[in-house]
Amino acid sequence: MSKPLVAVLAALAIAGVGAAPAVAAPAAKAETRTETKAAAAETKAAAPTLKAVSLAGTVALSNCSGSVIRFPNSLDTDPALVLSNGHCLTSGFLDPGEVVTNQTSSRTFTLLNSSGTGVATLRASKLAYATMTDTDISIYQLTSTYATIKSSYGITPLTVQNTHPTAGTAITVASGYWKKLYNCNIDGFVYRLKEGDWTWKDSVRYTSACQTIGGTSGSPVIDQSTGNVVAVNNTGNEDGETCTVDNPCEVDESGNVTVRQGINYAEETYIIPACFTTGNQLNLSASTCTLPKP
Known part of the structure; x- marks a missing residue:
């Protein structure tokens, strides 16, 4: 897992921390030039318009990163939510099969603006949901509403996309802990990602440009074309080991294991x-809810 901070600080202490334009043929036909221009226009139209992703709406936890999130049907008057990893809980890692719901919490989060400056301390009222089974998420409910956060600090939440992400999508991993943005693409999806005792389903694999480190755990993964959250950053293979802690391995549907060091x-x-459901309240009994249940 992208380690919550202690191991990272130790590592940092040790380490110290185009082609030339084509020349048109003189005798090119007018219709060829027209077709080329039309093809270029079509390609430009098909390419998504990328947004300038910033750190606004991200948060720093004591040991990890996170973000203030909303869902497509959330209201401004709803209590705000913070998304991070299940392995970022102050109580430590959850056991395989363990699910926590609606547990009282007063955990605090530093809210960042677009430049990464802390503008407020937000406080949880409860840990609404957390697990490290099938996925690796924690969702805290705050004492503040979206409207209060917007009016007081000028920060709007990030929206969680409710459709499956797409391979090749340009993404940004936005770390509130390190106040840093990592830009890359979705390389593909992993049938099962196994790390130590934990197994996660249908995980996102980044291209090699996103060299996330400990402390980036819980960072929102933002689709650069929509600005929506499509995943939550959680791990990477550091040493090339197979299926050990901090060295997850990929397992396909036939049981074949692949190790990708540095990914x-x-x-x-x-x-x-x-x-x-209504009011941003957890409802694991909803017919379309597939999150693991206690």
């Missing part, structure tokens, strides 16, 4: 909105 991963979030 990092995230857990999809599109299944979360179906498990929350």
Whole structure:
């Protein structure tokens, strides 16, 4: 897992921390030039318009990163939510099969603006949901509403997309802990990602450009074309080991194991909105909710 901070600080202490334009043929036909221009226009139209992703709406935890999130049907008057990893709980890692729901919490989070400056301390009222089974998420309910956060600090929440992400999508992993943005693409999806005693389903694999480190755990993975959250950053293979802690391995449907040293991963979030109902309240009994249950 992208380690919550202690191991990272130790590592940092040790380490110290185009082609030339084509020349048109003189005798090119007018219709050829027209076709080329039309093809270029079509390609430009098909390419998504990328947004300038910032740190606004991310949060720093004591040991990890996170973000203030909302769902497509959330209201401004609803209590705000913070998304992070299940392995970022102050109580430590959850056991395989363990699910925590609606547990009282007063955990605090530093809210960041677009430049990464802390503008407020937000406080939880409860840990609404957490697990490290099938996925690796924690969702805290805050004492503040979205409207209060917006009016007081000018920060709007990030929306969690409720559809499956797409391979090739340009993404940004936004770390509130390190106040840093990592830009890359979704390389593909992993049938099962196994790390130590834990197994996660349908995980996101990044291209190699996203070299996330400990402390980035819980960072929102943001689709650059929509600005929506499509996953939550959680782990990477550091040493090339096979299926050990901090060295997850990929397992395909036939049981074949692949190790990709230096590659990092995230857990999809599109299944979360179906498990929350009016007032941003957890409802694991909803017919379309597939999150693990206690």
